[in-house]
Amino acid sequence: MVPHLTTALTGPLLELERCFLDRETRIEHWLRAQWQEYVPPFYTSVDLRNAGFKLAPVDTNLFPGGFNNLNPAFLPLCVQAAMSAVERICPEAQDLLLIPESHTRNQFYLQNVARLANILHHAGLNVRIGTLLPEITVPTRIDLADGQHLMLEPLKRLGPDGRRLGLEGFDPCAVLLNNDLSAGVPDMLQGLHEQSVIPPLHAGWHARRKSHHFAAYKQVAREFGAAIGIDPWLINPDFEVCGKISFHERTGEECLAANVDALLAKIRAKYREYGVTEQPFVIVKADAGTYGMGIMTVRDASEVKALNRKQRNKMAVGKEGLQVTEVIIQEGVPTFETVDDGVAEPVIYMIDRYVVGGFYRVNTARGRDENLNAPGMSFKPLAFSTGCSLPDMAQAPDAPTNRFYAYGVVARLAMLAAAVELEQTASDAVAA
């Protein structure tokens, strides 16, 4: 039942891990106070990069799609955290509609949906799955490779004037999205004022911007750094934004080059301060969207001026074929962790305000300064063997249980930033 997996745990000692260990009570106390003020997202996953000298989030996902990759031994933690989340969203009701992505052929993703439905079921909900796929017009059974199956059902508007969303014979109290809305909010989800939609629609990638998130994260990191007594740079990836880019028409290149230059200079100065001998790099990616499309590693401003047609085409198109016009230039954080000669980055999963597990994304075909979550690239998930809540002073700071604690801390800071971000953008969404 409990897989005893090796973990990616060789590399230089991270001073930060020792600091987190020493200050566990202050950290937990500080986080507890934050959750008195902000509402945590229903669920969150955070991609981290551990450079040895720096540990930072590089992507915060509000529609996590890898619950199937978590260690099954952590399922009770997921159920307990989901109980807490459910009390928040529909304490009185018991029917929940889950709307997944429309990938019916991605077995890994479908196993995630099955795992998620299972967690929510054990938390005490009747869960049914509604699909946005127009070709599914009757309940359709999808068999999974692992012997499970899912029942996908067509969505249906219910009630007077179709004010509610449900399925045939199923009028849920809340709608849980596991679909990131990259292509915008479908009509089926518009105007639902009587049911909670979780996460809120403005958390979808049609509206969300990485730069909003990382601006909120910067502020969180600053306050956390002040409270705990660390330089926020140790956990914060710096960034710049270019708002009007056309990779096809080659406009906005100057903005991009200037920002790449400025950011590389800042990183270089910090590397000097900390005696880091690595070559600085930045990551250029779409400010909206996910799934690792249009992501570029840049080590010098000249590189963004000399893109060939193929590179420009790749950068220009995001998920669901959307044009990329806004980009974020983010400080690159190399990963120093490896598993079986593959480069590894930790991904942390949270439900409500609790860390419920994590895994390593391992990619043997990519470098340590490249994006590991690219479409069509195989990555191997490697579930964490121990939890993230049991740091042990008696062990070395880089012992698995201590390293995972540090990952859980930084991931929760990113989750807190997402909570702040969603609160800020909620008022924009209402004002718009």
Add this chain to the structure above:
Amino acid sequence: MVPHLTTALTGPLLELERCFLDRETRIEHWLRAQWQEYVPPFYTSVDLRNAGFKLAPVDTNLFPGGFNNLNPAFLPLCVQAAMSAVERICPEAQDLLLIPESHTRNQFYLQNVARLANILHHAGLNVRIGTLLPEITVPTRIDLADGQHLMLEPLKRLGPDGRRLGLEGFDPCAVLLNNDLSAGVPDMLQGLHEQSVIPPLHAGWHARRKSHHFAAYKQVAREFGAAIGIDPWLINPDFEVCGKISFHERTGEECLAANVDALLAKIRAKYREYGVTEQPFVIVKADAGTYGMGIMTVRDASEVKALNRKQRNKMAVGKEGLQVTEVIIQEGVPTFETVDDGVAEPVIYMIDRYVVGGFYRVNTARGRDENLNAPGMSFKPLAFSTGCSLPDMAQAPDAPTNRFYAYGVVARLAMLAAAVELEQTASDAVAA
């Protein structure tokens, strides 16, 4: 790290387990609604008896003393649940004073205190341990057999007029009792109006009565039975009370004999209804107090009239030498579970409203209709190998994961009864 223990899982199929499995969502939904209304105790342990035909709590402990017996794999569950409990009791603060029982020589109990302090530490609290032992006048290190150690410190009243309780240099926001106050509320704990004392003082055995608890439980079982569609007798141990007994002076024997008779008649009728061929029995025990002192198995009313001096002496004295004058006569629930030829009863642990683990109390020297938690008797704890939150319809109702789920459900009903009981007796405590 994760012990794979065998569990006490042979015996007749329990129809109730199948019923709980089928109705998991309704059960969780019903419990969720109760926690909207009642505040769960900080922590609770419940002794259960599984007769095959009946599954019932026989003791609900609000000062649980066996956290060290839980499977270490469940520690993250404990920490997560404790985080939730801590948010409730002192969201803003971080200093907690833990007051244990005054057994400094019981290594098992001291390991429980160490485990508990560890859980609370990981939940983000500075925990220090204050002792009621008058002989401890300076901080005193106690070494534990497993290599850990505890620091016991003398309690001290703080602030103007000594209105607060703490230690030298430590002014906590809350006081967590792991001491059941069998001998009454010591002066040191009187008049603390500025700090939360958890559980509240009236939860101590100086004031608490088993009959209050089981009256509340009877009501909980009735409502749960109605909601889920089961006969509450299947989960409820019937009881009677005698309020004025003196075992030494042989007064109150008639009350005792009459109530034993009446209760046995009721059990006999229910056994006929369900085709149970066992011989009915009742347990006579002190209405206040714990630790299995003064507990008697009775199969016929004549037995309580014919007690010899030795038996009377044994019944007359409870924990801390207190005289027993009030007794509860409780329906005996035989246990059908065995481990290594020993009789086994499950003990379930909860923090806040979550089940965090359990173990079997295994006793090779006692019969299946006797109390297994007796002073001086060796019992062997056997940690549950899986959690209590993951029933699996694909497995048999008596598979470990399903049986443990059933145990978790009944234990949570007993915890709910304790919440109701504490609310009811709080007003008595104020009125008194």
